[in-house]
Amino acid sequence: MSTAVPPDPEDTVDLDKRTPATGSTSSAFGAPPAVEAVGVSKAFGSRKRQVVALSEVDLRVAAGEFVALIGPSGCGKSTLMRLVADLEKPTSGTLEVFGKPASQARVDQDYGIAFQQAGLLPWRSVAGNISLPLELHGASRNERKQRVAELIELVGLTDFAKSRPDQLSGGMQQRVAIARSLAERPRLLLMDEPFGALDEMTRERMQAELARISVETGAAVVFVTHSIPEAVFLADRVVVMTARPGRITEEIVTGIGREVVRDQQLREDPAFFTKVTEVREALHGAPVASSAEER
């Protein structure tokens, strides 16, 4: 396994011996956490036909931390993301983003959003799509030009600045969406299955790019996925949810520091497989052997 800076002399690193992830409780220098949900519940519908999507969820994401949310379909992952993004209001509990109510963080544009559908404007070029949030918030023409050029380079699309979305592959469209979500330098990225529609090879490339971008920008990331290896590959911490009503059942620190380059070598590291197994067991319950022993 290799590291960004400084390079790791070892080919393979024992994950458990490396610097632990940012941690689930506090940020460096006492900075407020990127996300703090306390006792958050969300019910939809009327009293008679009520769906409790989330029940008593506590989640803290430190500034700069990468947290993956994983759980069965319908367990409330997207609902939790929508609450953090202030697109829905909790039925009870409190939700803060960088120490502010979610509604204030929305006004202050403290986060960028990238969801499964890239959601690009088809009539705008790559540069025009990335520039949109900057235009909406009054950045000058010069500022926009400079920032868009930086972002296009960051996501490796310099040669496609003038292309329209329909001239790009799905992976390239997702990269545009990620660049757009980063336009205003958010300290938090909310990503709901952003790679769900991509083929496996593109998906792996995108994962590596997102890992690199998250290190370069220092943004905290909350990342919803159905893929256990994707969660372990990307995250400092994997939060496992259970369905009906959705709640958090387990949190697994991957032990893969942010300085570790997310590449093929990591995917093949035995310690990576161990963490994948740990998350799988958390998601599906204890392994057969140990359950049998308990009986």
Ligand SMILES: Nc1ncnc2c1ncn2[C@@H]1O[C@H](COP(=O)(O)OP(=O)(O)OP(=O)(O)O)[C@@H](O)[C@H]1O
């Ligand atoms: N606007 C809504 N009105 C009514 N019910 C809703 C609404 N949004 C979500 N739900 C319900 O809340 C529950 C959680 O949905 P949510 O989309 O958050 O799950 P999820 O974990 O993201 O699922 P998936 O993995 O399939 O995307 C589901 O039972 C869903 O039907």
